[in-house]
Amino acid sequence: MTKHSHSISFTKMQGAGNDFVVLDNRSQMLSKKEIIELAPEICDRKFGVGSDGIMALLPPEKEKANYTMFYRNADGSDAGMCGNGARCIALFADSLGFDSHHYFNVHNQLYEAEVRDSKHVCISFPMETVAHELTVDKQKLYAIHTGTEHIVTTVCEELLDDEKHLREEGRLLRHHSKFQPKGTNVNFICGIDESTLKLQTYERGVEDLTLACGTGAIASALIWHHIQENKPEQNKFTVKTKGGKLTVYFDYDASDQYFTNIKLEGPAHFVFKGTYEL
Secondary structure, three states: OOOOOEEEEHHHEEEEEEEEEEEEEEOOOOHHHHHHHHHHOOOOHHHHHHEEEEEEEEOOOOOOOOOOEEEOOOOOOOOOOHHHHHHHHHHHHHHHOOEEEEEEEEEEEEEEEEEEEEOEEEEEEOOOOOOOEEEEEEEEEEEEEEOEEEEEEEOOOOHHHOOOHHHHHHHHOOOHHHHHOOOOOOEEEEEOOOOEEEEEEOOOOOOOOOOOOHHHHHHHHHHHHHHOOOOOOEEEEEEEEOEEEEEEEEEOOOOOOOOEEEEEEEEEEEEEEEEOOO
């Protein structure tokens, strides 16, 4: 850290139980390298603030963006996009005076945020994506990219509550040679009806089950649509996680078999503010 910086102000936030340390770094008090180095320390639940990841609001790096969302997992690794984090940083930006309807970039992608009230945010994802079926060790899986790498597998509701098994299976698939060198996030889903499902996600970078995963919820909704041979006409899916309920909206192009106009809506909350000694 820079020698003159002895402490930093932070805000603790959570979206459906996915929790984050959020920094207003527009003054660029910390470099990106310093934020990455800080992540394992400040995200540690025993010796730091404790969170699934760290987010910094930086000056915009893309035309039309109001700011940059710089996100790292608790281990300092690059998560790609984080859906629950995106809702939180949008609400954070709103509290700093940005318009409730604004744009931000993650890497080179531009995302649209709509802060609907003090507790609900909707994020539009600028992407088209396709579901892929694959077999790994005789197990049928589905792969889909929703801003970051995800695989999805179906389980019965009873197995969805067996967290010891999910951790073991999630760790195995996350590190499987099929998905190297990046590895993947692993989603276990159980369909409730045509447009409702339950989800548990083993997150790469956190290396554990989390209470919710936004991009995992999108991946799971799109795959549940795919598994049902894309039958539901109402492309609004409810994803129930241990941390809360997320809503996924999308359009499906049947001729080219891709998903577009993807949106993720769900809760975002402030937890507390503090000062962290560097």
